Amino acid sequence: NREDALEAFPVILESLSVNEPDLTSLEVTELLYKQFPSFFSKLGQALEHNNCLSTLLINDLKLKDHDIKHLNQILQQNESITEVGISFGDQYTGILSKLLSSMEKNFTIETLHIGDILSKHDTQAKQNLNESKSKLFNIVAQNSKLANCLRGESCVLSLSRRNLTILPQKLFSIAHLKELDLSFNALTEIPRELFQLVNLESLDISYNRIHKITSRGITDLKKLRVLNLERNLLAQIPFSLAKLHLKDLNLSQNLLWSYHTYPKYLMEDNNITVQATSRGTKLAKNSGIDLPYCRLCMLGDKNAYVQELMQMLQEFHLVGESYILSRDEKE
Numbered sequence: 001n002r003e004d005a006l007e008a009f010p011v012i013l014e015s016l017s018v019n020e021p022d023l024t025s026l027e028v029t030e031l032l033y034k035q036f037p038s039f040f041s042k043l044g045q046a047l048e049h050n051n052c053l054s055t056l057l058i059n060d061l062k063l064k065d066h067d068i069k070h071l072n073q074i075l076q077q078n079e080s081i082t083e084v085g086i087s088f089g090d091q092y093t094g095i096l097s098k099l100l101s102s103m104e105k106n107f108t109i110e111t112l113h114i115g116d117i118l119s120k121h122d123t124q125a126k127q128n129l130n131e132s133k134s135k136l137f138n139i140v141a142q143n144s145k146l147a148n149c150l151r152g153e154s155c156v157l158s159l160s161r162r163n164l165t166i167l168p169q170k171l172f173s174i175a176h177l178k179e180l181d182l183s184f185n186a187l188t189e190i191p192r193e194l195f196q197l198v199n200l201e202s203l204d205i206s207y208n209r210i211h212k213i214t215s216r217g218i219t220d221l222k223k224l225r226v227l228n229l230e231r232n233l234l235a236q237i238p239f240s241l242a243k244l245h246l247k248d249l250n251l252s253q254n255l256l257w258s259y260h261t262y263p264k265y266l267m268e269d270n271n272i273t274v275q276a277t278s279r280g281t282k283l284a285k286n287s288g289i290d291l292p293y294c295r296l297c298m299l300g301d302k303n304a305y306v307q308e309l310m311q312m313l314q315e316f317h318l319v320g321e322s323y324i325l326s327r328d329e330k331e
Helices: 002-017 030-035 039-046 065-077 089-103 123-150 169-173 192-196 239-243 306-312
Strands: 025-028 055-059 083-087 111-114 156-158 179-181 202-204 226-228 248-250 273-275
Touching: 002 030, 002 039, 039 065, 065 089, 089 123, 111 123, 123 156, 123 169, 169 192
Parallel strands: 025 055, 055 083, 083 111, 156 179, 179 202, 202 226, 226 248, 248 273
Antiparallel strands: none
16 A cells, blocks of 8 residues: 555665665555655665575666666666566556667566557557567577676577677676677677687678777687678778688678778688678689678779789679779880
């Protein structure tokens, strides 16, 4: 009842603030929420230094925008919470999409319960809600796999499709990791800490915004065999990649200007498969190698390697590309 709620809430906040070890689960009901207009703001403050609360249940609340903001902060910042249950009644349309943005940055919640979607939503709204639910459950599944990796129970991990701009620090401690998928995020660089994962055999960073690969550190990945850099913003490739023993390298759909931006070793090593063509165009000298044409902007007489390249061409397609043909007056 109302009186019990008024008495219980301050006690709950105090217990959370002092990190009471017996308080591991909290259920937020409509009655409790209505009695305290700034409920989630105060809850967030109480949880700032709490590492005992592991379960948070939120049932049938009609949250205001500022409460959703505080709830998102709680989910992003509190690393002890591993299980969340939510039910928002007819508020699903706005809440799940906002919840998704915070969950993308959460790496600890391994169990998620979402109440049934009410039947009054139209078909399109239900479809959107189901898509949001699917993305949320995918994130939770990834978090669970991350926890398994941290416990040494798995050596394969995917953190793809989470709109990540930075990677969780805990990732860099998984020294035994062999396969890592970071595709479809918003990374602009490869953090040097990633090169600590010296047992990596496969690394997928495709569909990001990587504009540069540092030469330092990447040579520590001596076991790396597969490197996917497709659909990034790379204008050149460091020659230090020659020291790796890659079997499969994907450079498709980057900003590589011309042939000279590719290390010469890519053209000489018959043991590596290089994918650098968006349409599968073969510019191959040897059967295992696809030479580049990827957003080709310049192939001119001032290119030091142009004569060598032209001798290697089997096919050269300019279909769908913007190009200008010109002739050097001194030719």
